[in-house]
Each structure stands twice: as C-alpha cells, then as structure tokens.
C-alpha cells in the first residue's frame with residue numbers, strides 16, 4: 017500500500033506539471049484571440065456587477081500573469097497583465113470567472129461560505145499539521161518508554177492535515193460554480209462572439225483542473241501520513 021501511495025504521489029506530481037503547462041499554453045493561445053465583440057474584461061465585469069446588483073466591488077490591476085483573483089476582504093477583483101483592460105477571449109473568461117466569485121460572495125452561497133470559513137484554519141493546519149504528524153511519529157518511534165504521548169501528538173497532526181484536505185475539497189465546487197456563472201454571463205451578454213466561446217471554456221477547464229489535482233494531491237498526502245502514524249502506533253502496542 018505504501019509503495020502504491022508513493023507511486024500515486026509521483027504520478028499526481030507529474031500530472032500537476034502537465035496541467036500547469038496546459039493551462040499556461042491555453043491562456044497564451046486564447047490571449048492572442050480577440051473576443052470579436054466591443055467588450056473587454058473590465059467592461060464584462062462591470063456588466064456582471066450591474067446584472068447582479070453588486071455595487072461595492074472594485075476592479076483593480078495586479079502585476080503578473082495568471083495572478084487574477086477576487087479578494088473578499090478588499091471587495092476587489094484583481095486582474096493581471098493579460099486580463100486588465102484586455103479584450104482577448106482568455107481575458108474575458110478569466111475576469112468573468114473572478115466575477116463569479118464576487119457573485120458567490122455577495123449571494124453568500126453555502127459552499128463559498130464553507131470555503132471561506134476553512135481558509136484560516138486550513139492555513140494554520142497546513143503550517144503545523146505535517147510537523148506534528150511527522151515529528152510526533154519520529155519522537156514516538158524513538159521513545160524508549162511505553163508512553164505513546166508522541167503518537168497522540170502525531171494523531172492531532174493527521175487530523176489537522178485532514179482539515180487542509182477539506183479546504184482543497186471545498187475549493188473544487190466553488191471553482192466549478194464560478195466558471196459556470198462566468199460562462200453563463202459570457203453567453204447571455206455576448207461578451208465573446210459565439211464561434212470563440214469554446215476558447216473561454218477551454219481556459220476555464222484548464223484552470224479548474226489545477227484545483228482538482230491540488231485536492232487529489234492533498235488527499236494522497238493525508239493518506240500517507242495517516243498510514244505512517246497508524247503503523248507507528250500499532251508497532252508500539
């Protein structure tokens with residue numbers, strides 16, 4: 017089982033690199049294709065704001081590529097160099113997706129709220145969960161006494177890493193829903209000419225796949241430390 021998980025972890029790592037390459041090349045390709053309409057990314061976002069009665073979210077420029085994001089704290093959609101004021105298919109697709117997050121936030125959808133609620137605990141747990149699990153396992157294995165206190169610490173680390181996995185798991189439906197909202201708005205408002213909508217779908221599918229692979233990777237990591245700690249504990253008995 018250990019070697020299977022090890023091989024799976026390597027496989028997921030390779031797939032992750034392939035997906036990153038696929039995402040970059042898809043965005044590059046569709047960044048060169050203009051939308052074929054009078055809309056650019058900023059105008060598309062503004063239209064989506066009007067449609068959804070969103071009055072308090074700003075659009076700002078963020079340096080870099082693929083750095084587009086929605087910040088619920090700042091109530092701002094940040095668009096990268098390849099999106100801000102750009103009228104390419106990729107720019108509008110990415111901007112409409114980010115606007116999808118702003119809509120989820122303003123409508124307070126359950127899955128978005130769950131993901132938001134998990135953000136701080138998951139960041140804390142990803143920092144300390146692995147240290148407690150591995151550290152507890154190593155100290156528990158080295159300890160001469162019959163006490164399995166260190167394995168209890170390791171167990172806490174495993175539970176903490178499970179919270180990290182839950183965060184990545186919640187990301188997937190949130191991302192799928194934001195892309196669905198973005199694509200719907202693109203079609204409904206004609207942000208992109210009909211013959212080029214397939215490009216928007218490709219960009220969003222590639223971006224969405226990165227979240228699926230992150231979730232898979234977190235699950236395999238969780239399984240690996242779970243099995244490691246569990247085996248350590250049973251060996252002590």
Ligand SMILES: [Zn+2]
Pocket residue numbers: 113114117191194
């Ligand atoms: Zn997103």
